[in-house]
Amino acid sequence: MRVWSKELTFSTRRHREVLDITDEVLDAVRESGIKNGILLVQLPHATAALVLNENESGLIQDLLDKLEDFAPMRGGYYHDRIDDNAHAHLKSAFIGSSRVLPVINGRVVRGTWQNFLVIEQDGPRTRRLVILVMGE
């Protein structure tokens, strides 16, 4: 069994936005040469999240709107006494920042509408992404 990994960096441009990183993830899996195993995608950040869902502009706006309903900015949070981004921490904590998927016969197994979407909630900033593939 082999273990292969790669780290990417990218910049977000807005305070709150959704970025589709599907091409980067699939390219990395191809580059790994591993045909059967497990893919782990990890966003090593506490104020952004990673989901698998459809990259459709209406849905992206729905997602951002619902997250605001869940944890609005300046919601009177304790963490905002020392920082100004409690809302972003809460969204990241509840959604999560990593995903694990099977790789079978050279393909990442995912649904037609499951793109890898980074949900930025504390931008703009530079973000890192770690992609690890284990298998043969």
Ligand code: ZN
């Ligand atoms: Zn903070």
